[in-house]
Amino acid sequence: QSVLTQSPSASGAPGQRVTISCSGSSSNIGSNPVNWYQQLPGTAPKLLIYDNNQRPSGVPDRFSGSKSGTSASLAISGLQSEDEADYYCAAWDDSLNGWVFGGGTKLTVL
Amino acid sequence: EVQLVESGGGLVQPGGSLRLSCAASGFTFSSYAMSWVRQAPGKGLEWVSTISGGGGSTYYADSVKGRFTISRDKSKNTLYLQMNSLRAEDTAVFYCAKRGSGLYVEYWGQGTLVTVSS
Numbered sequence: 103q104s105v106l107t108q109s110p111s112a113s114g115a116p117g118q119r120v121t122i123s124c125s126g127s128s129s130n131i132g133s134n135p136v137n138w139y140q141q142l143p144g145t146a147p148k149l150l151i152y153d154n155n156q157r158p159s160g161v162p163d164r165f166s167g168s169k170s171g172t173s174a175s176l177a178i179s180g181l182q183s184e185d186e187a188d189y190y191c192a193a194w195d196d197s198l199n200g201w202v203f204g205g206g207t208k209l210t211v212l
Numbered sequence: 213e214v215q216l217v218e219s220g221g222g223l224v225q226p227g228g229s230l231r232l233s234c235a236a237s238g239f240t241f242s243s244y245a246m247s248w249v250r251q252a253p254g255k256g257l258e259w260v261s262t263i264s265g266g267g268g269s270t271y272y273a274d275s276v277k278g279r280f281t282i283s284r285d286k287s288k289n290t291l292y293l294q295m296n297s298l299r300a301e302d303t304a305v306f307y308c309a310k311r312g313s314g315l316y317v318e319y320w321g322q323g324t325l326v327t328v329s330s
Contacts, residue, residue: 104256137316139257146307146323147257152316190257194315199271201247201259201317 105130106191108204115212119179122207124191126172130202134194136174138167141188141206150189151176178209186211214238214319216308221324228298228328234291234308234321241289242266245311248282248293250304251323260306261293276302298328 107125114120124136138151149158151167154174166177178185191204220232232248248260261282262271270282281294291308305323312318 135315139317146320148320149312149316149318152312152318153314158318192257192317198273200262200273201249203249203257203259206256 104205105195105198105202106193106204108189108191108207110205111208111210113210113212114178114181116181116183118181119177120181120209122176122178122189122191122209124174124176124204126174126193126202128172129197130172130193130195131169131174132172133196136167136169137192138165138176139190139192141190143187147190181211183211185209214310216310216319216321218306218308218321218324221306221326223327223329224298225330226299226328229294229296230298230326232293232295232306232308232324232326234293236289236291236308236310239310241284242286246282246284246291247309247311247317248291249307249309249317249320250302250326251307252301252304255304258304262311263291295326298326300328302326303328 135153139147140150141147154169155167164180188206190206195202215237217235224230247262263282267284279297283292307323308321309317310319
């Protein structure tokens with residue numbers, strides 16, 4: 103059982119926009135920034151969004167993040183086949199003194 | 213370029229021990245907190261442990277507290293995870309991870325597989 107809650111799956115056709123949500127609590131998302139990771143099959147996770155809505159260099163602006171209260175979301179616009187991957191939200195938890203992750207959302211590009 | 217290279221994984225019997233290493237390069241090692249995060253086969257990411265840049269503070273997930281020990285060697289730019297009393301449920305790919313300038317994990321190693329089985 104993951105501390106952060108994500109829907110297990112999402113899908114969309116090429117070119118469409120999809121949103122992945124992440125729900126937490128006051129000790130994690132409510133008090134710390136949210137980060138998003140993309141994990142392509144058979145590879146290590148890669149930082150996609152940090153500090154709620156910041157993109158590392160090299161991440162396309164098709165990816166955007168937002169946060170409100172104890173929830174956050176990742177939006178992917180102009181969906182492409184190479185976006186098919188698992189997406190994880192994460193935040194530092196002040197009660198656990200550690201990172202907490204969502205269970206992951208498997209994105210399928212139809 | 214930041215590089216994190218894990219090693220030390222393998223097959224171990226229940227109750228056994230293993231030490232993972234993570235060789236870091238491309239950044240000032242002692243300036244950044246480092247973590248271990250694991251992923252059981254077909255499952256999601258699970259934080260295991262974090263150590264501060266100077267090594268003076270360590271944090272553990274309840275599932276490994278008292279069994280695992282995180283440490284770092286500044287002279288070798290290497291992060292370690294000593295794992296004792298291993299259980300079947302510890303079977304996972306273990307990733308070494310570098311914190312960024314803020315509250316986020318910025319870089320991940322390629323992972324090393326630990327299999328606990330008789």
